[in-house]
Amino acid sequence: MTGGPLPAEPYDVVVVGAGVVGSAIARELARYPLRTALVDAADDVGEGTSKANTAILHTGFDAVPGSLEARLVREGQRLLTRYAAEAGIPVEPLGALLVAWDEEQLAALPGLARKARENGYRDARPIGAAELRAREPHLGPGALGALEVPGEGVICPWTTVLAYATQAVRAGVDLLLGCEVRDVRPGHELVTTRGVLRARYLVNAAGLYADELDLLLGHRDFTVRPRRGQLIVFDAFARDLVRHILLPVPTALGKGVLVSPTVHGKVLLGPTAEDVDDRTATGSTAEGLAFLREKGRRIVPALLDEEVTAVYAGLRAATEEDDYRIACHPGQRYVTVGGIRSTGLTASMAIAAHVVDLLAGAGLEPGPARELPAVRMPNLGEAFPRPYADARAIAADPAYGEIVCFCERVTRGEIRDALASAVPPASPAGLRRRTRAGAGRCQGYYCGAAVRALFEEAR
Numbered sequence: 001m002t003g004g005p006l007p008a009e010p011y012d013v014v015v016v017g018a019g020v021v022g023s024a025i026a027r028e029l030a031r032y033p034l035r036t037a038l039v040d041a042a043d044d045v046g047e048g049t050s051k052a053n054t055a056i057l058h059t060g061f062d063a064v065p066g067s068l069e070a071r072l073v074r075e076g077q078r079l080l081t082r083y084a085a086e087a088g089i090p091v092e093p094l095g096a097l098l099v100a101w102d103e104e105q106l107a108a109l110p111g112l113a114r115k116a117r118e119n120g121y122r123d124a125r126p127i128g129a130a131e132l133r134a135r136e137p138h139l140g141p142g143a144l145g146a147l148e149v150p151g152e153g154v155i156c157p158w159t160t161v162l163a164y165a166t167q168a169v170r171a172g173v174d175l176l177l178g179c180e181v182r183d184v185r186p187g188h189e190l191v192t193t194r195g196v197l198r199a200r201y202l203v204n205a206a207g208l209y210a211d212e213l214d215l216l217l218g219h220r221d222f223t224v225r226p227r228r229g230q231l232i233v234f235d236a237f238a239r240d241l242v243r244h245i246l247l248p249v250p251t252a253l254g255k256g257v258l259v260s261p262t263v264h265g266k267v268l269l270g271p272t273a274e275d276v277d278d279r280t281a282t283g284s285t286a287e288g289l290a291f292l293r294e295k296g297r298r299i300v301p302a303l304l305d306e307e308v309t310a311v312y313a314g315l316r317a318a319t320e321e322d323d324y325r326i327a328c329h330p331g332q333r334y335v336t337v338g339g340i341r342s343t344g345l346t347a348s349m350a351i352a353a354h355v356v357d358l359l360a361g362a363g364l365e366p367g368p369a370r371e372l373p374a375v376r377m378p379n380l381g382e383a384f385p386r387p388y389a390d391a392r393a394i395a396a397d398p399a400y401g402e403i404v405c406f407c408e409r410v411t412r413g414e415i416r417d418a419l420a421s422a423v424p425p426a427s428p429a430g431l432r433r434r435t436r437a438g439a440g441r442c443q444g445y446y447c448g449a450a451v452r453a454l455f456e457e458a459r
Contacts, residue, residue, distance in 0.1 A: 022205035041180035052314025090381025229271025407440020
């Protein structure tokens with residue numbers, strides 16, 4: 001994966017970018033007898049936008065009707081919901097409430113319901129203040145009503161990208177990490193920090209850097225303007241304060257600040273929407289966090305009395321347009337997958353199928369499809385049994401009863417399994433995304449040394 005010489009023989013397809021979209025594309029290509037490589041500059045999968053988002057499984061009810069995003073989100077939700085059940089990715093179908101806090105927002109709700117119907121989602125309905133208060137008793141004062149969207153849910157973003165990459169690797173895809181693409185010579189010779197890669201077909205799923213790779217291929221179709229989203233994670237004690245995903249009425253800048261439970265048993269507040277120039281600006285700011293606390297105090301006042309477990313920030317690959325920027329250049333045997341913002345997690349499997357269709361239209365002959373090896377991911381969700389509480393698992397393997405991280409109740413067995421997996425972590429942070437070790441209220445203060453020792457021992 002990292003290190004070692006690169007193959008001299010050309011790949012049929014090289015996918016640049018091992019986030020949730022690139023990993024989904026690699027998984028889809030793995031169905032066919034092709035030589036495929038999944039390449040990323042980072043030392044782990046999902047290290048960019050994919051690891052730092054709001055983890056909403058969208059219905060696409062508020063997408064621009066008729067857009068590519070609307071279609072792919074709708075298809076993607078169906079595909080990912082089914083895949084999550086098969087692969088063990090935690091999902092909780094909580095439903096969402098778009099809360100109106102003034103008369104103008106209240107008046108916008110019927111239009112949003114009509115927009116949802118245009119997008120093929122017919123279950124959205126306005127509800128009054130009394131029903132809203134009954135559904136969310138801890139909501140702040142002044143809410144006038146809401147649009148109920150029962151199909152919205154939350155999912156584990158870390159497990160999703162890892163499931164895709166794991167299945168791709170098990171099916172024969174080469175995962176090449178620590179492999180930054182610096183240039184593209186004629187004939188799809190990719191000059192990387194690990195040497196030269198050759199490809200017959202190239203897929204650009206480079207996220208925040210998709211426009212830069214596009215430029216190397218001679219295209220100026222879009223420009224990525226990173227949009228930073230800061231978020232606050234509240235401790236598990238706050239979980240009973242929120243029953244649904246609480247959304248604002250959307251604006252031109254995005255979906256706004258939400259309050260949402262997570263599959264990991266916590267509560268999320270955010271994100272901000274700040275256009276920045278630096279594609280690495282993932283630091284939190286005092287101003288951003290103060291803004292979130294102000295918004296949170298209005299939505300669920302009691303939330304601000306709870307302990308904060310973590311703060312983080314992610315960058316969305318915003319462009320000049322509100323739609324995905326997916327384009328095929330048949331003469332170059334090249335597909336760009338750009339402008340994939342917060343809905344990309346939901347749409348990932350549909351995007352992957354769409355890209356493979358585009359490649360076939362550009363001349364790729366994938367061959368007969370085959371079944372992928374089944375994967376069953378370790379459960380990181382609180383709605384389903386985890387190893388520390390599974391007497392049968394502990395009886396079969398006592399390591400699942402030996403807790404290492406007490407905040408998140410992560411066992412030695414889970415850490416051992418993650419370190420020996422098909423796509424092992426390259427750092428303790430990667431191990432945290434695979435097990436939740438160190439992601440609790442003490443942020444690794446008590447378990448950090450033990451987790452680091454297990455990590456180093458495995459290496």
